[in-house]
Amino acid sequence: MEQFNIFGNAAPVPKLPPELMEYFPGIFNTDESYSFLKTFISSVPWQQQIISMYGKDVATPRLTAWYGDKGHSYTFSGTKFDPLPWTDELLQIKQRVEKISSVVFNTVLLNYYRNANDSVAWHSDDEYELGTDPVIASVSFGQVRRFDVRNKTDHQHKYAIDLENGSLLLMKGDMQHNWEHRVPKSTKTLAERVNLTFRIINK
Ligand SMILES: O=C(O)CCC(=O)C(=O)O
Numbered sequence: 001m002e003q004f005n006i007f008g009n010a011a012p013v014p015k016l017p018p019e020l021m022e023y024f025p026g027i028f029n030t031d032e033s034y035s036f037l038k039t040f041i042s043s044v045p046w047q048q049q050i051i052s053m054y055g056k057d058v059a060t061p062r063l064t065a066w067y068g069d070k071g072h073s074y075t076f077s078g079t080k081f082d083p084l085p086w087t088d089e090l091l092q093i094k095q096r097v098e099k100i101s102s103v104v105f106n107t108v109l110l111n112y113y114r115n116a117n118d119s120v121a122w123h124s125d126d127e128y129e130l131g132t133d134p135v136i137a138s139v140s141f142g143q144v145r146r147f148d149v150r151n152k153t154d155h156q157h158k159y160a161i162d163l164e165n166g167s168l169l170l171m172k173g174d175m176q177h178n179w180e181h182r183v184p185k186s187t188k189t190l191a192e193r194v195n196l197t198f199r200i201i202n203k
């Protein structure tokens with residue numbers, strides 16, 4: 001796959017280890033993607049989660065929402081969350097993602113990055129309910145943001161990829177076991193972005 005830079009030359013996408021990550025640009029076209037972005041921003045009941053970090057309450061620097069099949073609640077930092085019911089848009093995206101990944105997902109976490117100050121810190125999605133070596137399908141709409149990946153024990157072993165409007169990133173293998181990822185803040189002015197991570201939650 002190729003990304004095009006502003007000079008019109010094909011710039012190679014950084015080589016990703018296919019056993020960890022596969023990147024699919026443009027699984028939705030630009031218009032569809034901006035339309036999803038607008039719909040999600042205006043109609044999702046976004047919340048700012050307060051998480052407990054080293055005994056202190058901290059507001060996450062982004063907004064989130066959780067959708068999925070009934071009965072798949074999710075415990076995060078000691079709080080139990082029940083998913084909202086699937087919407088037509090989410091089911092449409094889920095269907096496209098399942099076709100590409102050959103995986104059937106039962107929940108999706110939505111993240112809304114309002115500007116360059118919103119972010120997600122280094123973490124792995126290694127919650128018990130996700131099981132060992134989960135496949136997670138990450139769909140991005142709106143502002144391109146950088147996605148950093150580093151090995152847990154060797155921080156110099158790392159990857160960076162620009163997640164573009166309408167793209168899909170599949171995470172798999174031991175990605176959540178031996179690697180961490182983040183979406184860093186930026187000093188540039190950045191517009192809004194919504195990211196969806198489709199997951200399988202085992203009860
Ligand atoms: O916004 C992204 O691209 C990543 C979000 C993420 O890592 C998560 O929801 O666990």
Ligand SMILES: [Fe+2]
Nearest residue numbers: 123124125181
């Ligand atoms: Fe994550």
